[in-house]
Amino acid sequence: MALGLTACGGSSTGEGEGADGVVTITVNDMPPKTQPVDRKIFEEDVKAFEKANPKIKIDPREGQMDPKTFAAKLAGGQLEDVYYVYFTDPAGLIERRQGADITPYMKDIPYLDKIRPEFLDVFKGKDGKIYGLPNGQYSLGLVYNRDLFAKAGLDPDKPPTTWDEVRSAAKKISALGDGTTGYAEYSKNNQGGWHLTSWIYSMGGDVAVKDGGKWKSAIDSDAARNSLRMLHDMRWTDNSMGSRQLLEIPDVQKMMGAGKLGMYMAGPDNVPTIVKQFERACKEYGVAALPGQATLGGGNGFMFNPKASPEKIKAGLKWLQFKYLNPDRTEFNDKRIASNDVPIGLPLDRLYTDDVQAKVDAVHAKYANVPTENFRPFVERNGTLEQKVEPPNAQQIYTVLDGVMQSVLTKKDADIDQLLADASKKVDALLATVK
């Protein structure tokens, strides 16, 4: 047993460079065996990379960064050298110094200077150094069921562009009856807080603002009041949001997959998930940009084990560029996956500066296998929206806003002014801990 523990414990830190100069790095994000196509592609890429870089060996692991196991893996020396994160994670990880500074090693790697600065900023610490790289990006929009739109007498090619239009469309869709819900919203496990933030952004407001070097709550505002008033009226006056609340992502995706939901707030990446999981056709769904003036963006990327040696960080950067940030391989990739039912042509992952992005887009357009015209409403308007990121201490703030969202969706007589005043105080207390 002792032997086993030592063997596991030492796997991902300082060592790993053999006498022959070969560097072994552990990386995660390998798809599980239940996704055979993705898994095969990943394994092919590992082989191709190792062939091109004989001095680097990849030791791939399944899974992604999970806040529930992250600390235990780090403490036990089991954290991968290169690990997958969501845009919500880096701020806290960098503050707690749970990621390695990669700035000195970036300059020799191609294309890293072509990543849009706003996405690189997600991985930037307060010291101005860079601690990770993005590899995927989305903006929240409205995913909608085109068939239900048509049934309710709405034009599926002209989805709502204002919240008032969303409200009236939801009303018409829920009037179809038979358990159909017009619009659904999350209100559990911090997802309600996350979406309320996006509502507030779209109404022109903010959740936290920096005032003389200090963060302060901005939620006691008209933007928040209007968001909550709209949600309240849709839930209680129009009855277009269904009676079951405290929903989270899988619940709402299930409603959408069952053809019982008109619209919900989500990024275009939700469409393939629903299509795959509930065996629907891609053409049944459309995506519109979020109404209003701004939207919340999110995404994912990779960070490095704080104990990783410089050699490992260099090797890890090479791997990330080869596998995830490689415009030269876009055509090869699209060709490879086009025959495997992997969706190509979704308005996602627009990570590069315009010159490179245009080339990548042209390739995707050539191989697109999803009805791209259904995403046009999203593409056309999303570009005009301000793309905002999550507030500091996002998860804690989302917990507070979750409660606000729950109150409005579960209490007909919810006092919105009072809710916002109370929540604002709590958010101020949370923000006081941000340095």
Add this chain to the structure above:
Amino acid sequence: MATTDMRAQPLPEDTVVKAAASSGKPGRTPPRSRLARRVRENLVAYAFLGAGIAVFAAFSWYPIVRGWLLGFQQVTFAQPAQWVGLDNFRRLFADPLFVTAWQNTAWFTALALVFGFAAPLATAVVLNEFRSARGYLRMTVYLPVMLPPIVTMLLWRWFYDPGPGLFNNALEVLHLPAQQWLESEHLAMVSLVLVSTWANMGTTTLIYLAALGGIPGQLYEAAELDGASIRQRLWHVTLPQMRFILMITLLLQVLGTMQVFIEPYILTGGGPNDATVTVLLLLFRYAFVYNDFGLASAMSMLLFVVLGAFSLVYLRLTRSNG
């Protein structure tokens, strides 16, 4: 491998016999060699004891001590831990959800006592009266305990669904108003207690059934001769005879229900409007959502102290009755 097992097995019995023999002759041998002999003779027993202690120490006591230390530290696991004194506790008391969580937990425990204490007792008394189909009935009552908790929770989520759910459909048939079982601040906790009671009462019912079976029949006969009614027999014979068992299950239940986690975690996520945030749910958020292990450990220390106080009462009771 097999031979070692064969050789090792007869030893414990052997030792017991020898130990019994040696304890029968006190004072015949000089104390020092007696001690050595007893140690030698009980070597296997000590080995078993040592292994048990080692496992407890490694997987139970050491984590407890580490947990206490964490309560006074700020840890990131990337840098060495920093001692922060009582800072974690200060932050804990400043969290507006701290008081809410304790209130909710106390409310859950109180409700769980009302439902969870009375229901199994009543079920046991009724089941005890059945002369036939006893095994079947006992199994039926115990069945929910055997279900994996997640299955129970998902099943009840459908029961509680305000649209197509079982309960609201039943109410509709009875021409009663539909309820927001999990969506109402007032009803959510009661709904969680119902699930918890349904899922856990099987074990307690079986304990009560066993206790009921142990009450001497003469007591009832005597009471009947004196003209006692069923209620009087229950009140003056059954309950006093079961007093000790009832006390123990009461305390175990308090210890168990104060650690409620899975029901709010799966069914409500702590909502609506924090109405079902419990101590353990908050602790879970501190540790695994916010990655703040110092704060989580401080919270768990407080819970430990509270539960420890109840355990002391339990120990005292079992000792005085044992």
